[in-house]
Amino acid sequence: METYITNLHGVANDNQEAQNIVTNIACNDLNYREFGIYRYNWDGEPDDILDNRIDGIIASLAKDDTVIMQFPASNNQRWDNRFIDHLNAYQANIIILIQDLPSQRGRQDKQLLQEEIQLFNRADAVIAPSQQMLDFLIQNGLTITNTTTLELFDFPAQINSNRKPAFQQTVNYWGPNPHQDDFRKWSSQEVNLQIFAKPSDWGAHQNVTFTNHFVGQELADNLHNAGGFGLLWETHPAWQRDYTYNPTLALSVYLSAGLPVIVPANLSCVELIKANHLGVVVNSFAEIPKIVQKMSDDDYTSLLNAVDQYAVLIRNGWLTKRALIRTVFNLFA
8 A cells, every 4th residue: 555645836826835845855764756736827727638648646645645735735626626536446545634625714714614624634644733723614514534743844854953043133034024024123233133135125124134035954954054043924814814823834944953943832832832931922013023132042942952852853854754753643543
């Protein structure tokens, strides 16, 4: 019996990067095999062409194999359900690993949420990024009983733990909203805000600097060298809401790079951050530079040591492996 995992291509965004990371861990460490899915837009695609396309993706599938479908596949609901139809024809064991919910991006789409949950209910098991998302789905109709959570995403990287990040008066941001309003209002004279994105058109702005939007190992290296803190913060209400259900890849990027984090109080894994001494929790944007200024060398070193210990899990894919192994085991135990 083989175990397969879908992997998104053709998008070049955070969703694809997160899925590529999960697939690399599953294939390299757990001997899964990849079903590559290319994202395309063809709402009127004829059934026979769609069926042929899916048959090509799953050509190596055999009866009773197991398939982890990473969601969203970034095509459309018709494509997703057709894909499940083809897996059912082989009597495959189906696990859906949820990265995030398109229905909760921007304006909340109740109809799309119900379509997503109907899709999830066709699986044999579901892996959610957080307990909060899992509870939300159950409240809205999820009936699957074989469920587990990731808690945090993994971000494999090679970091020299003997060379710690420096205690800089710097806050680093890498994420989907680098030009948000709060960043434009940054007014601290002592603390630098460094944004990992292409420069904005703000003009000269004291103590706000832009650098390139690095990815992968290069991103981890640059954050490690920057020192200071990694920041999770979003002005837009939709992204603020997303933090409630999703720990976001950026959090794992910072921790993998060895940086303590500054996170909002509504973050799904805020208790994990507190319990493992991985950073500080804030309720407002104005608190951020004050916290950095007040922190002592000893306090920062204490955070660094705690982060370095926990980051071993994130750098080596253990959170992903734990969730996949636990879920597959529960299919047959």
